Amino acid sequence: MRKLTFAMNVSLDGYIAAPGDELGWSVPSDELFQWWSDRVAATGLALYGRRLWEAMNSHWPTADQQPGVTPAEIEYARRWRDMPKVVFSATTSAVDWNTRLVSSDAVDEITRLKAEKAANAGPMDIGGATLAAAAMRAGLIDEYLLLTAPVLVGTGTPFFATLDNWVNLDLVETRTFPDCGVVLTRYETRR
Template sequence: MRKISYMMSVSLDGFLEGPDRDISWHLVDDELHQHMNDTLRPMGAFVDGRVTHELMAGYWPTADADPDASAVTAEFAAIWRDKPKIVYSRTLPAGPAEWNTTIVSEVVPEELSALKEQPGGDLCLGGADLAAAFLRLDLVDEIKVYVHPVLIGRGKRMFPETDTHTALRLVENHAFGNGVVLLRYERLAP
């Protein structure tokens, strides 16, 4: 069965973006970018909220057309374009959209369970608000946190405040040369 994997880069103080959606503090070098490409290439689909999808769609469809694009950037542009994308939005019209995208208006656990039963790679979950909804519904199987060695002080947190207790087990950690640390957790059965 496919897993739903929530992946996010965060500052050491737990923010995924600073004020005004600032992510200029992300330390993405070729080593980390290649790791991301290798991790995301076998995924079955990207599952994102509208804001995350629009940010990605604003850059990645043509990023490899830039003559100054690095090899890892061009590689990810192709991965992103070709990968099926499921976007949850209450403001966009439901149905097929550009870039191999399907817009869905509501998170329906039974539909996600059926999607997990289908063949193919795991599902990569992105976007803090959508991930919060998935976590509330106990739909996240694994969490991959890429901790960047920076304190940004304020912004949007990776996890919202909640009264829910979710037990996790560390199954992988890796330090990259730029100081970013991957912590991969699996959700323990309740």
């Protein structure tokens, strides 16, 4: 069975975006940006909700052609375009950049994708608050990876959904990015 990881930048008070989908507080340092780039390169399939897809698709397909682009941004843009992606949306009509659109039930499709043999397909990452919340409530997330920034945003889009039951987790990794104060914590769901 394939592993599904929910990985996002998160504020110290638990938000992935401030009001108005503001993300300016989560601009990564060079070291953290490289970590994200390496993660994209290792991802077998990325699952996106509509809003996260729109944000990523508005920048990364052509980011490597912009003036002043860094070598790290060129590498990330290439990796992002090459990475297989699934977008879950009932309102989006077309996707591109190695992406497939799913407008049917997200939980059913994620369950099907998880059942694929990991050796052939690689690990999956899920992103987007609404999509991740549905997978969280259905018990489909195997790993939570939080990159916690030293900022309090007060309100916004929470990382964790409201759940009906406890989810017990085991801490399996921590790492500090001293150049920006971000702390990575990785937890596996205890089954």
